[in-house]
Amino acid sequence: MSVIATEELTKRFPRVTALDRLTVEVPTGVTGLVGANGAGKSTLIKILLGLAPATEGRAQVLGMDVRTDGPAIRERVGYMPEHDCLPADVSATEFVMHMARMSGLPSTAARERTADTLRHVGLYEERYRPIGGYSTGMKQRVKLAQALVHDPQLVLLDEPTNGLDPVGRDEMLDLIRRVHTDFGISVLVTSHLLGELERTCDHVVVVDGGKLLRAQATREFTRTTGVFTVEVDALADGSDGTDETHRALAELGLPVERDGRLLHVTVDDERGYDLIRDAVDGLGVGLVRLQQRRHRIAEVFTKENAGV
Numbered sequence: 001m002s003v004i005a006t007e008e009l010t011k012r013f014p015r016v017t018a019l020d021r022l023t024v025e026v027p028t029g030v031t032g033l034v035g036a037n038g039a040g041k042s043t044l045i046k047i048l049l050g051l052a053p054a055t056e057g058r059a060q061v062l063g064m065d066v067r068t069d070g071p072a073i074r075e076r077v078g079y080m081p082e083h084d085c086l087p088a089d090v091s092a093t094e095f096v097m098h099m100a101r102m103s104g105l106p107s108t109a110a111r112e113r114t115a116d117t118l119r120h121v122g123l124y125e126e127r128y129r130p131i132g133g134y135s136t137g138m139k140q141r142v143k144l145a146q147a148l149v150h151d152p153q154l155v156l157l158d159e160p161t162n163g164l165d166p167v168g169r170d171e172m173l174d175l176i177r178r179v180h181t182d183f184g185i186s187v188l189v190t191s192h193l194l195g196e197l198e199r200t201c202d203h204v205v206v207v208d209g210g211k212l213l214r215a216q217a218t219r220e221f222t223r224t225t226g227v228f229t230v231e232v233d234a235l236a237d238g239s240d241g242t243d244e245t246h247r248a249l250a251e252l253g254l255p256v257e258r259d260g261r262l263l264h265v266t267v268d269d270e271r272g273y274d275l276i277r278d279a280v281d282g283l284g285v286g287l288v289r290l291q292q293r294r295h296r297i298a299e300v301f302t303k304e305n306a307g308v
């Protein structure tokens, strides 16, 4: 089932087209929306929340039309904005509780949900201190907490790792993953960093200049290739063994490319390991490495973008 669906969605500002006939479906789970600065990510989020009108096209969130169902969408969707938007002089507890009340929770439920949510995002004693004294990582956690406090079905997170150091970034990505695994909430998370998405997201949507470049399951991006990397030990007589292995594999009719001591062998996925192991074993050389190569997302995009 898709949580978001857009059709020919277009947003034109006087001097720039921020979204250009974008047609995309976002399924349940964790989806990364990736694109360079200015690609149109924040504009898309604002349209999905019913906060800004599209110039043309249609969009649905949880089956509701963004043009007519803005309030109902915002009841069921949480939003974490990109920029710093927190009041400095109140505590995380006061702020998140206020947001819970704003979304219609009665005061006891709001208090309980606030405590649970702040604990979930990893804010403990410090939640009673004014937000103005928080680190960037703590502020990002408060922003995430206010997006989750009303128990939405879907959260839209705009650049949640912005400004975080590598450790903070990893912690935030783990937290985002757990929003889905622990609570079943679907997530659309924007980023301009491809590498972040590989382990966090089930799906990836790539936009560039307001246009859809690609939308796919992450495992499709990182699917295994039919290329195996082989490295062997030197032979007993001192020769390096790589030449012999190269020859033996080529005699089996396999395309082999040599790269120093490494051999890259292209072979059908299922037979690859057995064929190569048997060939090496027949030569009496020791196998140091036999590895199937995987695509990395960045590698796929680099190749694609080179052709754009």
Ligand SMILES: Nc1ncnc2c1ncn2[C@@H]1O[C@H](COP(=O)(O)OP(=O)(O)OP(=O)(O)O)[C@@H](O)[C@H]1O
Residues within 6 Å of the ligand: 013, 014, 016, 017, 018, 035, 036, 037, 038, 039, 040, 041, 042, 043, 044, 082
């Ligand atoms: N209110 C506005 N008026 C005019 N142009 C705008 C407005 N909002 C966004 N734009 C332009 O639309 C384009 C897309 O902006 P958007 O903020 O959606 O990109 P983004 O992918 O979210 O990038 P970033 O990560 O930098 O926020 C940019 O060229 C931006 O300058």
